[in-house]
Amino acid sequence: MENDLSPVLDALPGLVWTALSDGNVDHVSRRWCEYTGLDAGQLVGAGWRRAVHPEDLPGLLERWRSILIAGVESAMEARLRRCDGEYHWFTIRVRPLVDGPEKIVKWIGLNIDIEDRGRLGRASESLYRSISDTIPAMVFFMTPAGELESVNQHVLDYVGTTLEDLKGWRTGSLVHPDDLPSVRVAWDRSIATGEPYDVEQRMRRADGVYRWFHVRGMPRRDARGQIVRWYMIESDIDDRRRAESLLLGEKQLLEMAAAGSSMSDILVALCRLVETTSEGCYCSVVLVDPTGTRLEHGAAPSLPATFINSIIGRPVNADSGPCAMAAHLNEQVVAANLTLETRWAAHAWCPMAMAHGLQACWSTPITSTMGKVAGAFAIYYDKPRTPTREQQDLIAQFSHVASIAIERSQSDTALKQSEARKAAILDAALDCIITMDHEGRVIEFNPAAERTFGYPRSEIVGRELAAAIIPPALRKKHRQGMARYLKTGETRLIGKRVEMTAVRADGSEFPVELAISRIPLEGPPSFTCYLRDITERRRSEEALQRSGAFLTEAQHLSKTGSFSWCVATGEIIWSEQVYRIFEFDQAIPVTLQLIGSRVHPDDISLMKDMIARVSAEAEDFEYEHRLLMPDQSVKYLHLVAHAIRNRSGQLEYVGAVQDVTKRRISEEALEDVRSELARVSRIASLGALTASIAHEVNQPLSGILTNASTCLRMLAADPPNVDGARETARRTMRDGKRASDVIVRLRALFGKRRFSMERVHLNEATQEVIALLLNELKRNRIILETDFDDCLPAIMGDRVQLQQVILNLVRNASDAMGGIDNRPKRLIVKTERDTGSVRLTVKDEGVGFASHDLHRIFDAFFTTKEAGMGIGLSVSRSIIENHHGRLWAQPNDTHGASVSFSIPLELGSAGNHELNANWGPATRDQAMRSL
DSSP: OOOHHHHHHHHSEEEEEEEESOOOOOEEHHHHHHHTTHHHHHHBGGGGGGOOOOTTTTHHHHHHHHHHHHTOOOOEEEEEEOOTEEEEEEEEEEEESSTTTTTEEEEEEEEEOTTTHHHHHHHHHHHHHHHHHSSSEEEEEEOSSEEEEEHHHHHHHHHHHHHHHHTTTTTSSSBBBTTTTHHHHHHHHHHHOOOOOOEEEEEEETTTEEEEEEEEEEEOOOOOSOOOEEEEEEEOHHHHHHHHHGGGGHHHHHHTTTTTOOHOOOOOOHHHHHHHHHHTEEEEEEEEETSBBBEEEEEESOOHHHHHHTTTTTSTTSOOOOHHHHHHHHHOOEEGGGOOOTTTGGGGGHHHHHTTOEEEEEEEEEEOTTSSSEEEEEEEEESSSOOOOHHHHHHHHHHHHHHHHHHHHHHHHHHHHHHHHHHHHHHHHHHHHEOOOOOSEEEOOHHHHHHOOOOOOOHHHHHHHHHHSSOOOHHHHHHHHHHHHHHHOOOOOOOOOEEEEEOOOTSSSSEEEEEEEEEEHHHSSOEEEEEEEEEHHHHHHHHHHHHHHHHHOHHHTTTTEEEEEEEETTTTEEEEEHHHTOOOOOOOOOOOHHHTTTTOOOGHHHHHHHHHHHHHSOOOOOEEEEEEESSSOOEEEEEEEEEETTTSSSSSEEEEEEEEEHHHHHHHHHHHHHHHHHHHHHHHHHHHHHHHHHHHHHHHHHHOOOOHHHHHHHHHHHOOHHHHHHHHHHHHHHHHHHHHHHHHHHHHSSSOOOOOOEEHHHHHHHHHHHHHHHHHHHHHHHHEEEEETTOOOOOEHHHHHHHHHHHHHHHHHHHHHTTOOOOOOOOEEEEEETEEEEEEEEEEEEESOOOOTOOOOOOTTTOOOOOOOOOHHHHHHHHHHOOOOHEEEOOOSSSSSEEEEEEGGGGSHHHHHHHHHHHHHHHHHHHHOOO
């Protein structure tokens, strides 16, 4: 075998050699021997090593051993000694020859001199550029990162700009603005994946006209598979699109194709025939370019090139010359004597023609079967002459032949382009496209079908489609349907879109969407099947159904429904759960009026205000209102909605509705329990305040008795002291009112009442509590100090509950100093304004709290007092938190502790005053509960 291949190997460029599967060289080419100056016997086996540079040999051998182990194509580099002793760098490429799977029988190697690679690379690059400029297409060279590197001359000629300007194509006007976004996405995807780029786009010409181009991009990779450059070829498809209209004459195209001649050959032969038939004439055919505005060369075998070039490119109009005029008017133009001709003076056509020895011209338009002027057929004479009748008949006949030749060529070109486009469409289609004949056998099987079904095209073309991709259980039904259609024309599938089950080459079944159309051709019918794998869609639909079922059940369990409301159209869409909450039939259209019929009368104004506000401004909203059901029961609803803009830009709200009736009932019950607990706490303090209460009441009572006795003495005097008695009576009334005020405050503090919001001046409320406790504090030898902020703003809150907190804090501070005898028992009550709130602090000099008890003192039933119940501070914290405030304690620097609470000023804002004044009872109760 080596002897047979030796001439071939010797003819190859580079140093060629072969080796056995174990790596021992068994043959070298003649060039090997000539380069090294060694004969073949010295180089085979391990003899070749003597030609390797000593510094490179160890690494080369190690690399060669790893390649033998891997058994794959690879490359190495090393310096080889030339016969004159000089070393050159070589790239050594090796490739295994296999016989059967994974059985290497021989290795073949090629050593390429790369010493002058830099110089040769530049020369190669220059040659490459020159070649690219000769390619009849626009060629772009892109970097691996996708940036423009260079272009061929056709690109610069087309766009009429510089390479630097072209590098900004992403933001410039080179690509049509409507195509630029999709072009960017497709190009970025190819750069990211390395997949070929294939896009149709419009590109601007130098004159500002956009033309359609088919752009194909292919990456060039190095030996490691890394992309080193992208090559982009752009083919102008504007002409192709126009040529596709010629497919209507496909039958005539096939007939003319049978003649076996090209258009140029037919036109040249036609011109020679005319010249032979009409002695002394010169014949030419000019064509109209695709735009219909310029003349192009067709054929003129006997006319000088200078004359032909002077005609080519002339505009098709009545002033450019006889051929342009004939094509423009679509009628014959005869110039029997050019010396007498005055037409076409603007373009100096007659002087130009006479300069070439011509004296007469008969030009006839070449019209296609569709009536379109394709060019002009011209006969020239070197003497003045007028056409005879016979010559007119010949001209008509020759023009017809020219028309057939031109149409055939154009149709042939258009057909080739169309076939190329169809092939591109089939290759690029994401869906499976399968064509079958009337026997159900596969004619075409596109790449998407290959990927989906696992059959290579070469294997499945010619097979029965039913046996390949239809499950066995459905094949009989498919064949029956095909037979019925061929016999009667009745079909249940053609022209329809259905879902069915298909089977892959490995036998696995999967769902597909199928559409079948008949190809409109004469003869036995053929069909195109479009299939799409809908496995993922089915999974998504099933997941969506499960999600919908879960959502419906979750809404039912949580009594939460969803809705949407388009403000502009008034359209309201409810979920099933919302219908259940409102107890409406789902067949009834939802309107604001329908919703209002269920809203509690006391909350109608709230609903109207909400609708007016959110209709005017796109803002999220959240509110609660009540429903009055037909059975007079009341439901509480909580609504939350988010404002969006739909596809039409209209304001729309999407939100949720929750039935919170049970929660509201629970909250009211909890509020009652809290109020009762607070009342218990206050009553628990009543016993300890008995002495103070008695003192507060006894003082005015003693004054009443004294004043009454004095009044009687004054009236019993002779004469009675009426003025003195009157003044004494006034003092009696004053003391009676003092006693009454004490009782009123006690009833307010210890009576049973519901939470009530009002404006509270914290200083006044605190002073009233201190007045009740003052006698007790004196009895316990407490030194009371107050530090009130005179500019303290009023807050919104329940006066009695806040006073209960103050009462608890002051009494706790007093109790904390009960066992103190070695220092003054100082108690300080301070009010001040904090950031966004007001604060009250009670500070004592008592025993304080242990550090580990600080986080527990507000827990229910935790107490540090022997007789304490452990509910005072717990109730106090509940009251303060109900006012959106905060209650906390901290040890003092020396003795005792300080307990403080703060209430936010937002509760006392003007907006809340207005809200409290204007809302109905239900709304105020709602606001109180939220506090």
